[in-house]
Amino acid sequence: MARRTMSLIPHWSSRVSSVELNGTPFYFSTQEKHRGEEVPRVFRENDGRCYSLLVCSSDTIRRAKFYAELKDKLLTNLSPECHLSPMCSFLPNIKDSLLKGYFLKDTSESSSPTERLLRDLTQRDPVLVCSYLRGETGGVWTQHLWSDGDNHTMQMPKDYYVVPAEAPEHHPSTLNIINSDVFYSFEEAYQVLEKCGDIIPEARAVLELLPSREEARRKPDFPVIVIEGLDATGKTTLTESLRDALGASLLRSPPHCLSPMRARFDREPPLIRRAFYALGNYITAVQIGQEGMKTPVIVDRFWHSTAAYAIATAVSGPVCNLPAEGSEVYCWPSDVLQPSLVVCLTLDPEERRRRLRDRGQGKTEEEQELEHNQLFRLKVEKAYQRISGPACVTVDASPPADLVLQQVLLLIRGKCHL
Ligand SMILES: Nc1ncnc2c1ncn2[C@@H]1O[C@H](COP(=O)(O)OP(=O)(O)OP(=O)(O)O)[C@@H](O)[C@H]1O
Numbered sequence: 193m194a195r196r197t198m199s200l201i202p203h204w205s206s207r208v209s210s211v212e213l214n215g216t217p218f219y220f221s222t223q224e225k226h227r228g229e230e231v232p233r234v235f236r237e238n239d240g241r242c243y244s245l246l247v248c249s250s251d252t253i254r255r256a257k258f259y260a261e262l263k264d265k266l267l268t269n270l271s272p273e274c275h276l277s278p279m280c281s282f283l284p285n286i287k288d289s290l291l292k293g294y295f296l297k298d299t300s301e302s303s304s305p306t307e308r309l310l311r312d313l314t315q316r317d318p319v320l321v322c323s324y325l326r327g328e329t330g331g332v333w334t335q336h337l338w339s340d341g342d343n344h345t346m347q348m349p350k351d352y353y354v355v356p357a358e359a360p361e362h363h364p365s366t367l368n369i370i371n372s373d374v375f376y377s378f379e380e381a382y383q384v385l386e387k388c389g390d391i392i393p394e395a396r397a398v399l400e401l402l403p404s405r406e407e408a409r410r411k412p413d414f415p416v417i418v419i420e421g422l423d424a425t426g427k428t429t430l431t432e433s434l435r436d437a438l439g440a441s442l443l444r445s446p447p448h449c450l451s452p453m454r455a456r457f458d459r460e461p462p463l464i465r466r467a468f469y470a471l472g473n474y475i476t477a478v479q480i481g482q483e484g485m486k487t488p489v490i491v492d493r494f495w496h497s498t499a500a501y502a503i504a505t506a507v508s509g510p511v512c513n514l515p516a517e518g519s520e521v522y523c524w525p526s527d528v529l530q531p532s533l534v535v536c537l538t539l540d541p542e543e544r545r546r547r548l549r550d551r552g553q554g555k556t557e558e559e560q561e562l563e564h565n566q567l568f569r570l571k572v573e574k575a576y577q578r579i580s581g582p583a584c585v586t587v588d589a590s591p592p593a594d595l596v597l598q599q600v601l602l603l604i605r606g607k608c609h610l
């Protein structure tokens with residue numbers, strides 16, 4: 193941790209912090225001199241003590257795992273008078289500069305229990321703690337970066353004042369998407385699972401099933417049609433009908449051979465979970481390459497799903513926070529086979545809920561989130577539409593199943609000459 197802390201200090205005063213209060217981000221930064229700026233919103237009307245905790249380690253797996261555990265750890269050990277808000281710190285427009293953590297307001301009588309807990313964290317865990325002090329008059333607040341040694345004195349070269357900051361042009365959560373949430377090459381995803389081998393035995397099992405990257409790129413003779421969409425939009429129904437109508441092979445991503453490991457990865461933080469799904473696409477790509485030498489291939493979910501769900505989870509807040517159309521995050525990886533056609537099924541939310549209810553099967557946590565969280569659903573759909581090379585063709589899945597089939601067959605005949 194010490195090395196990581198030191199490497200942050202040269203850019204410390206260029207960093208901007210964002211604290212989410214009831215879902216709205218409030219930004220502040222630090223500066224050496226106070227020039228009469230107002231007190232940033234998060235410090236206003238504040239009688240308590242304030243702290244920030246940012247998870248930072250050059251070991252990406254440790255960082256992801258610790259961040260996933262941090263909230264529970266804090267809620268279990270802090271007094272009920274402590275209030276936590278999600279926060280992050282970033283260098284505007286600098287990729288991979290985002291550090292995630294929590295902002296803590298403590299209104300309890302004594303600072304000792306909270307500070308003891310924070311001190312323990314700085315000594316044992318990859319976390320950077322700052323405390324914030326209000327000046328005598330209440331008109332200024334200063335930030336104090338704790339050391340990771342016994343004595344939590346200031347490590348800052350100077351006192352820094354906290355001042356309000358502008359909202360950045362791009363939402364900060366977009367800064368770390370590449371190779372943390374979405375993987376654009378076999379190697380990047382492979383490295384994540386390789387590093388997890390010691391702590392997650394299932395990661396080794398996945399690595400043993402992986403093909404070489406050349407195999408995943410092999411272009412088949414027959415067309416490859418991918419069907420995408422949120423859960424319960426009718427992908428299984430449609431893909432099975434297409435298989436029968438076209439005499440095609442039906443494949444899926446993640447492939448069946450990964451089913452025994454999937455539940456374990458669904459419990460892991462995004463970095464690890466997304467690397468698992470990314471690698472699943474490479475296994476499916478090899479199967480497509482083999483089957484596609486004999487028949488057309490229909491695929492139930494592929495890279496669009498992996499990227500769209502990952503982006504929608506990584507980006508907090510409303511749809512406008514997503515990276516804009518044309519952003520590199522939506523680009524198809526160069527080492528994954530490109531389907532001939534990608535169809536994305538859409539359905540109005542009420543009909544989708546009805547189909548989910550009627551089906552009554554168990555759902556992954558993410559699917560439950562989709563059901564509850566309208567914003568998340570909109571973000572997944574928007575991300576689906578923005579992915580390019582190949583882009584997806586949207587099809588309204590609300591008509592009866594045989595009509596949806598006819599419409600998709602027309603698209604396939606037009607695009608793939610079948
Ligand atoms: N066009 C349709 N009209 C009415 N009901 C449909 C239609 N297509 C599918 N259904 C029904 O909706 C439910 C969900 O369909 P299906 O399982 O095919 O969706 P899915 O997209 O594969 O879901 P998941 O991604 O969760 O596996 C099923 O009960 C299915 O019978």
Ligand SMILES: Nc1ccn([C@@H]2O[C@H](COP(=O)(O)O)[C@@H](O)[C@H]2O)c(=O)n1
Binds near residue numbers: 494
């Ligand atoms: N290629 C894929 C396929 C799926 N996912 C993730 O799985 C969930 C939905 O899968 P279902 O089998 O339940 O339809 C969804 O949460 C995706 O995150 C993926 O990432 N990549």
